[in-house]
Amino acid sequence: MNTETISKKNGHQLKGFSAEDIGDDHLFTGLETPMKPNAFEMSNTEKKERISILFSEIMDVIGLDLTDDSLQGTPDRVAKMYIEEIFSGLDPKNKPKVALFDNKYQYNQMLVEKNITFYSNCEHHFVPIIGKAHIAYKSSGKVIGLSKLNRIVQYYARRPQVQERLTNQIANELKTVLETEDVAVIIDAKHLCVSSRGIQDDTSTTVTTYYGGEFNKASKIAELQNYINN
Numbered sequence: 001m002n003t004e005t006i007s008k009k010n011g012h013q014l015k016g017f018s019a020e021d022i023g024d025d026h027l028f029t030g031l032e033t034p035m036k037p038n039a040f041e042m043s044n045t046e047k048k049e050r051i052s053i054l055f056s057e058i059m060d061v062i063g064l065d066l067t068d069d070s071l072q073g074t075p076d077r078v079a080k081m082y083i084e085e086i087f088s089g090l091d092p093k094n095k096p097k098v099a100l101f102d103n104k105y106q107y108n109q110m111l112v113e114k115n116i117t118f119y120s121n122c123e124h125h126f127v128p129i130i131g132k133a134h135i136a137y138k139s140s141g142k143v144i145g146l147s148k149l150n151r152i153v154q155y156y157a158r159r160p161q162v163q164e165r166l167t168n169q170i171a172n173e174l175k176t177v178l179e180t181e182d183v184a185v186i187i188d189a190k191h192l193c194v195s196s197r198g199i200q201d202d203t204s205t206t207v208t209t210y211y212g213g214e215f216n217k218a219s220k221i222a223e224l225q226n227y228i229n230n
Helices: 019-024 044-061 074-086 146-157 163-178 218-229
Strands: 100-102 110-122 128-138 142-144 183-191 206-211
Touching (some): 044 074, 110 146, 110 183, 128 146, 128 218, 142 146, 142 163, 146 163, 163 183, 183 218
Antiparallel strands (some): 100 142, 110 128, 128 183, 183 206
16 A cells, blocks of 8 residues: 555545545554444334335436336345344444353363354445454463354454454454453455456455464464464
């Protein structure tokens, strides 16, 4: 990225860059997903009704016949999908409840959960990000159910995202829940905003990493990579 990078922090944007430049430059402005203060004043039912109306208008503008049997239910389906499925991670009520258990087995080495499949959406173009997350942690005396690791990944993936933010959000949640800095997150994903539009490169993937605590050591990174690649 150009050293004169775009910044929207505090509501400012550097001159000389278009919105399209910003989107293609894979920009993200902070760890938190950008949300309005009143994001949850409207009920989910009201949101779905409003989205359905607005998506009908989009379909009408691009010239689709909404009286066709195949299309007439599409606005409602899209609205339901947005609120209940692919963007459900925006709602804090959907955050997975996590219970910790004593590490009775006294397992003091890294635990690795690899190849967690996730589907997210690029916040710049609202097209899919499809990838796998690999998670590792070393117990501080407590352990977490394995399925909860998957649920944490899915919760943060189910929102408009940037991969760097997604990686850090998962890592920070794990550190908070597990009460340890010894956490690693690796994400390898394909971005359809790259493969299906723009440069249209269908072979490239993007890898982002977070190494905390003991995972900052070269020996631990090598050990983790060995587990993931075998």
